Amino acid sequence: MRRRKLTLFPIAIALAIGLYQYFGADKVMNPETGRSARVALSSQQEEALGLQSYREVIAQSETVRSGPDYERVERVARRLAAATGTAGSGFNWQVTLVRSSQANAFCLPGGKIVVYTGILPYTKTDDGLAAVMGHEMAHAIARHGSQRLLRSSVAQTLMAGAQFSLSDLEPQQRYAVMAALGAGAQYGVLLPFSRTHETEADEMGLIYMARAGYEPAETIAFWERMQASRGGRQPPEFASTHPSHETRIEHLREFLPKARSANPNGRAPAVER
Numbered sequence: 001m002r003r004r005k006l007t008l009f010p011i012a013i014a015l016a017i018g019l020y021q022y023f024g025a026d027k028v029m030n031p032e033t034g035r036s037a038r039v040a041l042s043s044q045q046e047e048a049l050g051l052q053s054y055r056e057v058i059a060q061s062e063t064v065r066s067g068p069d070y071e072r073v074e075r076v077a078r079r080l081a082a083a084t085g086t087a088g089s090g091f092n093w094q095v096t097l098v099r100s101s102q103a104n105a106f107c108l109p110g111g112k113i114v115v116y117t118g119i120l121p122y123t124k125t126d127d128g129l130a131a132v133m134g135h136e137m138a139h140a141i142a143r144h145g146s147q148r149l150l151r152s153s154v155a156q157t158l159m160a161g162a163q164f165s166l167s168d169l170e171p172q173q174r175y176a177v178m179a180a181l182g183a184g185a186q187y188g189v190l191l192p193f194s195r196t197h198e199t200e201a202d203e204m205g206l207i208y209m210a211r212a213g214y215e216p217a218e219t220i221a222f223w224e225r226m227q228a229s230r231g232g233r234q235p236p237e238f239a240s241t242h243p244s245h246e247t248r249i250e251h252l253r254e255f256l257p258k259a260r261s262a263n264p265n266g267r268a269p270a271v272e273r
Contacts, residue, residue, distance in 0.1 A: 011158075018157045025150050030142050031087035032204045039146035040153060043090075046146055047110035054112035057098070064097040064117065073097045073115050076129045080137055081111070083211035087141050095133075103226075107136035109145060122225050127218035130209050135219075138204030144197040202252060206259035216259045220252050 025038040041049070064070050077095040081088060091111030100116040107113045113133060123129040139145070206216040227245040 014158050014160060018154045021154050021157060022150065028143055030200065030204075031085075032138075032142075032207055033200060035200065037143075037147045038150055039143050040150035041146045043109075043143070046143065047092075050109035050112050050140075054094075054096075054108050054114070057114055058096055061096075061098040061100070064099055069117060069120055070097050072126060072129060073133075076126055076133055077113060079212040079214075080130060080134050080208050083134075083208045084137065084141060085211075088137070091140070103229075105132050105136050107133070107140040109140055109143070111137070111140060113137065122229065123222060124225075125218065127209070127214045128222045130212060130214040131205065131216075131219035131222045134205035134208040134212075134214075135201045136205075137208065138201040139197065142197070142200060142204065144201065147197070148194060198248070199251060202248065203255050203259070206252065206255055207262045210259045210261075210263040213263070216256055220249055220256075223249050223252070 022038060025040060026042065027036055027038050029036045039046075073095055077093065081091070081093040084091075088111065093111040093113070095113040095115065098114055098116050101118045102116040103119040103122055105113070105115040105119055113136065115129075115133065119132060120129070123132055202219070206219060209216045209219065223245055227249075
């Protein structure tokens with residue numbers, strides 16, 4: 001019987017390609033935190049993809065174009081956009097309110113914001129809405145999506161190399177090893193990386209809120225309402241893209257003094273109308 005073995009050459013090639021992918025990518029610096037990171041796409045590519053996705057969402061949704069909720073979303077978006085300063089000055093900020101039961105909001109690369117009406121009962125006030133929108137706008141300014149895309153691409157390259165290296169093993173044995181490697185990449189690298197982005201966006205969102213003249217502490221009240229609405233039910237933090245509500249709230253409390261120092265006078269920036 002032929003002896004089945006591990007072949008290291010494919011994984012060595014994949015490692016070399018993965019290193020080239022990562023270190024050959026553009027390096028960017030977060031304008032608020034100073035953290036450096038590498039990204040998979042240029043800002044122009046990100047903006048084009050963001051605009052395409054935004055148009056697709058709007059085309060498939062029922063949008064709200066008038067009324068108090070619409071005016072609130074527009075008002076908060078203008079003040080927060082002004083609060084992003086030079087980091088967000090190159091963004092073509094645009095916000096759309098979508099009628100939906102989803103308690104969600106997001107900001108696509110380039111500054112395209114979507115807020116679902118289902119989240120408004122939890123935000124309640126302008127301050128609560130600013131907590132959500134500031135966080136989502138921070139993701140776009142920090143280019144978190146492009147960072148995650150690069151990590152995922154490198155992980156896929158390495159997994160492909162491992163697959164070839166294990167090709168001489170028995171199918172069951174190969175499946176077991178690949179499953180273990182996949183779980184290691186997911187829980188040991190990709191999910192923690194995503195949670196780091198969430199924490200960074202929380203911090204940046206608080207800073208934007210303070211600069212815009214909103215009360216940063218309302219972010220904590222918002223997350224407490226979200227936690228209560230779910231009855232405390234959450235997946236384990238290690239298996240989630242987001243920190244647990246308890247971890248998030250604790251960190252927000254710790255970061256509040258630093259956020260408030262971004263606008264010690266509490267005045268909102270001037271905005272274009």
